[in-house]
Amino acid sequence: MLSVTDLRKTYSSGEEALTGVSLDVTGSETVAMIGPSGAGKSTFIRCVNRLTEPSEGSVVLDGVEITDLSGESLREARRDIGMIFQEYNLVERLTVMENVLSGRLGYTSTWNAFRRNFADEDIERAYEVLDRVGLGGHENNRADELSGGQRQRVGIARAILQRPKILLVDEPTSSLDPETSRAVMDLLTEIAAEDDIPLLINIHEVDLAEKYANRIAGLREGSLVFEGTPAELDETAKGQIYRGEEIPAGAGPAGKVESDEPPETPSQASEIRRG
Template sequence: MLGVSDLVKIYPTGEEALKGVTMDIEGDEIVSIIGPSGAGKSTLIRCVNRLTEPTEGSIVLDGQEITDLSKNELRNARRDMGMIFQEFNLVERLTVMENVLSGRLGYMSSWRAFRRNFDEEDIRHAYEVLDRVGMAGHEDDRADELSGGQRQRVGIARAIIQRPKILLVDEPTSSLDPETSRKVMDLLTEIAKDEGIPVLINIHEVHLATEFADRIIGLREGEIVFEGPATELDEDARDHIYRGGESREALEKQRAAEREQRSDAEVTEVEKETSF
């Protein structure tokens, strides 16, 4: 469904955010991207739908090369890519229903979109999706009246109503408390599996990534340093992703040495206090 080959992103400042990333997503699998801050996770997600323009490389979605598309062609291609954002990206003054239906704007002419002249089928489907994400009865609420968890549910509904070929999800739980984060991830992955939609999700919480994803991609300094089933993400793999390849044994030795130094310092302080 999605093929990324030798993807490079260099910002005008000279920062190389992605250094030849290559990966594939197939079927209805859920793939989580993890890594330290600044690893290139969000850049990778945003390059796929060209919210950020890649410097080099190839992005192919369902047989279509994305990097060569014109502005109008890209608008059509983005209908196949449901995007769920970290900061929700809802229009605050619009209602829940209006925000959800905005997921159909890519299928409408500019005139119909301006007039918000949605098909009855789209409206019916929006009610169904809102019920599915637990937001039935909130259709007329303004977005700025919602909690963070409710906003993210609306964001999921907006993406699903596009009927996309893939879901691109950027930090969906970073603004949520732990309990709400788990509920959102459970809802997101359940709907994706039911609809048969593959998911590429950038997430900080490693425990949520391993619980809900089929496969893990570990990024560090713009490069893939781990790729495999979620069950294979052991402590050594996590250390390699987040600490630059230091082994678990080496880290334990370092921690032991630090504890010993602290103990020595404590003994010295005691000696000072008891000396006359």
């Protein structure tokens, strides 16, 4: 399980991205982190595998304090953390297969990696995973030949080839259209359930969070302002996350929710309003 305690991050510009956030992700649950842009969602997720260096606080994955690691031990810890990126971050000029197999780099010697000589079982699994994400037969396409949705599937395949103990997912759908977004979210939660891996997802579409998550965490200006089940995420909570409203005791429904970030499509917008 992942246990983050009092995580703080101050950038060298002086900007305080996180001001003490604690969050646990256990079992095979899906935790969605929502909040306006600039709330620190990405910083939080990137601090977990230390692509961004946290300033203070602790990140413990299965009993290992990740903030204490460096060099070889940090790389070993990263092998257990799969990450899926907003802009896919595929190596565009390599084939789909090379991209998927790059998930095994942490287990492959440099010389074999250079020769693209991966273990037979890795290759076998890569084929299986590609079939699973619906990209069978595309293994020799170059990544830049694929559509956005297909690229994100390659990104997912790369992450699960690591056999991670947890999947970090940073805005998986913000570069995709609503239809593809749903398909990608279906795939992610399905795989997490089958492989029994917890998911920590940053997402700004509230409707997707409500649909797919077991638990929702709301971040505003670097601190956690909401934590609960999707059912508990009512209009008051949304108002608090997106508009910084104080919770007046016994307040009624806040009415229409206008997120700081305008929803991408009219259909999503209307769903949020209905929600």
